[in-house]
Amino acid sequence: MAEITAALVKQLRDETSLPMMDCKKALTEAGGDIEAAKRKLREDGVKTMAARSDRATEEGRIGVYASVDKKVGAIVELQCESAPVSTNEDFVKLANDLALQLATGPGAKTADELWAQPSPSRKGMTLKDQKDELENKIREVFRLARLHRVDAPAGGFVHMAKIGVLVEVEGGNDQLAKDVALHVAAMNPKAATKDSLDPKLVAQEQEIQKERARQEGKPEAIIEKMIEGRMRNFYAENVLEEQPFVRDESQTVGALAKSGGMKVKKFVRWTLGESAATAS
Known part of the structure; x- marks a missing residue:
């Protein structure tokens, strides 16, 4: 010995x-x-x-990896117990490794499937090994709450670790796709395009505008044409392509994308601890 x-x-x-x-x-x-x-x-x-697995994990961060050229994208939500741990360098690395492996590896439908895969940054270790080692150092429970992957060109953005966006696109480049993802994080549109907006919301808004026009004493013969104009504001508030770009309100997001040869198809926007919101 x-x-x-x-x-x-x-x-x-x-x-x-x-x-x-x-x-x-x-x-x-x-x-x-x-x-x-x-x-x-x-x-x-x-x-x-x-033995501590039942502890609440109300803090954490969103991890995103996206590439237009590689035609992949992934977003994960990694939870922990306290706010300071969510900014720990190794915890940040773990979240980013999870997103990278999910995007560039064979994919995973469940957290257990992803944990079992190799760590991109720790040779010879699985992501679970990486997690177990860090949990043992910090003595907090980590939980992979959500994961989502797209097999298509994508852009991503994370705001303050708490809001994450993954945008599926055609054409364009990483920076342009990232700019659109940033806009989604900031403005929280309900849908990517007018066609993908919930028809019930559209019909409800049309009825609201028709009733408002009637109360204003407008003739029924012209209300339909008036509604078409008034709906533009509704679309500008709720549809990604129709919204003024957050960094340059002189153009819409749709116009920005078109100028860069890019089309936005759909997006996923997550807020830490909330249910996923997906627009198509």
Whole structure:
């Protein structure tokens, strides 16, 4: 059995970021074998976190990876327990790795499927290994609450880690697609195009405008033409293509996209902790 020296304990502490006493205990149980001690610490950490699995995870961040050229995009919601952890460098990396692997790997329908896949940044480790190691250091529960992938050219944007957008496009480039995703994050349109807007919402608004025109004393013969004009404002408020671009209100998002040879097809906009909103 190798001697459990202070230097050996410190080495294990430096490599795992775990408490000195935990490192000394693991080394003792592993007979001084540092790699075996690391495995012991990981196993103990998994057991500890499993016992805490019912804890609330109300903080976290949205991770996005998107590429027009590679024709892929993915968005994930990784939750944790506290706000400070959501900005931890390794936690940010884990969220980004999840999005990258989901987009560029074989895909996944469930969180367990994705966790089992290789980590893009940690050679020889799965994403679950990466998660378990970080959970063991921080001692907070992480939860992959949502994941979504598109197999098409895409742009992405994340605002303050809490709002994430994935935009499916045709043509264009990464920067233009990202600009459109930024606009979706800021303005929260209900649909990408007029054709994809919920017909019930359109019909409801048309009736509202017709009744308003009648109350104004407008003749029925001209109300239909009036409604067509008034609906433009409704579309400008709710439809992505019709909205004035947030960075240059002199042009619509549709015009911006067209000028760059791009067409917006659909988008996904998530807010941390809320149900997904998808427009097509």
